[in-house]
Amino acid sequence: SLGKGSDSDGNAYWEISKNRRVSSSTFKGSTFINIREYYTTADGESKPGKKGISLSIEQYNAFLQIIPELNASLHSQ
Amino acid sequence: SLGKGSDSDGNAYWEISKNRRVSSSTFKGSTFINIREYYTTADGESKPGKKGISLSIEQYNAFLQIIPELNASLHSQ
Numbered sequence: 757s758l759g760k761g762s763d764s765d766g767n768a769y770w771e772i773s774k775n776r777r778v779s780s781s782t783f784k785g786s787t788f789i790n791i792r793e794y795y796t797t798a799d800g801e802s803k804p805g806k807k808g809i810s811l812s813i814e815q816y817n818a819f820l821q822i823i824p825e826l827n828a829s830l831h832s833q
Numbered sequence: 834s835l836g837k838g839s840d841s842d843g844n845a846y847w848e849i850s851k852n853r854r855v856s857s858s859t860f861k862g863s864t865f866i867n868i869r870e871y872y873t874t875a876d877g878e879s880k881p882g883k884k885g886i887s888l889s890i891e892q893y894n895a896f897l898q899i900i901p902e903l904n905a906s907l908h909s910q
Contacts, residue, residue, distance in 0.1 A: 768903075770903065771895075772888070789907075793886070809853075811868070815849045815850045822837075822847040826857065829845050829857060830890075
């Protein structure tokens with residue numbers, strides 16, 4: 757099963773694949789939901805990669821609201 | 834309210850902000866869920882930008898599964 761942890765800044769993350777994580781973070785007083793690729797350095801450290809997106813809470817909530825429609829669309833394919 | 838539509842390839846999308854979309858697409862027989870920034874060209878066309886990530890169905894399902902924990906974590910901040 758996939759891992760859950762917290763990074764060096766204390767932000768919780770959940771793995772959605774071996775090299776992709778969903779996490780939350782706070783920047784200048786605002787919370788963001790990050791969906792991002794990670795890679796492992798030669799010394800075994802996990803670092804964020806280029807591919808990914810950070811959603812504001814408003815964008816994340818908009819995403820949560822469209823999930824039922826999105827799922828219905830996927831299941832009808 | 835935010836828009837819903839389908840792009841020039843016929844893929845459904847949902848706006849989660851003025852310039853960000855969630856969409857599904859099929860590539861080489863596999864379905865992907867895309868969360869991506871869009872920009873508008875000078876002639877009014879919407880084009881995908883650099884920021885974004887395309888999730889496989891497995892990654893999307895893993896994401897759906899962690900949402901309750903993620904939300905609980907957000908609400909406890």
